[in-house]
Amino acid sequence: MMKEITMETKIADLLNNYPGMKETLIAINPKFKKLNNPVLRRTLAKVAGVRQAAIVGGMEPLDLLNKLREAVGQPPVDAEGVATESESVSEAPEWIDGEVKATLNANELLDAQKNPLAEAHMALKGLNEGEMIAIESDFKPEPLIEELQKAGHEVYCKEESPERFLTYVRK
Numbered sequence: 001m002m003k004e005i006t007m008e009t010k011i012a013d014l015l016n017n018y019p020g021m022k023e024t025l026i027a028i029n030p031k032f033k034k035l036n037n038p039v040l041r042r043t044l045a046k047v048a049g050v051r052q053a054a055i056v057g058g059m060e061p062l063d064l065l066n067k068l069r070e071a072v073g074q075p076p077v078d079a080e081g082v083a084t085e086s087e088s089v090s091e092a093p094e095w096i097d098g099e100v101k102a103t104l105n106a107n108e109l110l111d112a113q114k115n116p117l118a119e120a121h122m123a124l125k126g127l128n129e130g131e132m133i134a135i136e137s138d139f140k141p142e143p144l145i146e147e148l149q150k151a152g153h154e155v156y157c158k159e160e161s162p163e164r165f166l167t168y169v170r171k
Contacts, residue, residue: 003017005050005065005068005069005072005074006050006065007049007050007051007065008049008050008051009049009050010045010046010047010049011025011035011044011045011046011048011049011050011053012041012045012046014050014068015035015041015045018071018072021071022035022036024068024071025053025068028057028064028067028068028071029057029058029059029064031056031057031058032053034110034139037110037111038113039110039113039114039115040110043115043117043118044117044143044144047146047147048142048143050064050065050068051065051142052142052143052146053142055140056140056141056142056143057139058139058140058162062077065077092156092158093154093156095130095132095154095168095170096132096156096158096168096170098130098131098132098170099131099132100132100133100134100168101123101127101131101132101133102123102133102134103133103134103135104119104120104123104133104134104135104136105135105136105137106135106136106137106141106144107136107137107138116135116137116144117143117144117147117148120133120135120144120148120169121151124153124169124171127171128171129171130170130171131170131171132168132170132171133168133169134166134167134168135166135167135169136164136165136166136167137164137165137167138163138164138165139165140157140159140165140167141157141165141167144167145157145167148169153169153170153171154169155167155168155169156168
C-alpha cells in the first residue's frame with residue numbers, strides 16, 4: 001500500500017512511488033515543468049515537500065495536496081489540523097538595502113544543469129559576515145530558502161512580479 005500523501009511528503013518520493021506523477025504535477029501546474037530537469041529532480045525534489053512545491057508553483061498548499069491525493073485515489077483532507085499558512089515576513093528587513101556582492105540566476109543555472117543551492121553556498125563562502133548575494137528566479141524558491149536558513153543565513157524573498165522573484169541571502 002502506498003503511503004499517505006501529506007504536506008511533508010517529498011516530491012522525489014511522489015515521483016518514485018507513483019507512476020506518471022511528473023506528468024500529473026505538470027498538468028496541475030505548468031510551473032512544475034522544471035521537474036523535467038534531471039538536476040532539479042536529483043537535488044531539490046529530495047528536500048522539497050508538497051507544501052514547498054505549492055509555494056514554488058504559486059498555489060495554496062492545501063489545494064495542491066488535495067489534487068495530488070485525488071490523483072492517486074486518496075480522500076481529500078480539510079484545513080482542520082493542517083497548517084496551510086507559510087510564515088512570511090511582510091516588512092523587508094533593512095539589511096537588503098546593502099550592496100549585493102553577487103547575483104545568481106536560478107533559471108539559468110538549472111538550464112545549465114547546475115544546482116542553485118550549491119552555487120549559492122559557493123558564492124556565500126567568499127563573502128564577509130553581513131555581506132549578501134541575490135538569487136533571481138521566476139518562482140519563489142522555497143526549498144532553497146529553507147536550506148539556506150538552516151545553514152544559518154538570513155534570507156528574504158521579494159516578488160517583483162509573478163514571473164520574477166529576488167531572494168536576498170545575507171551571510
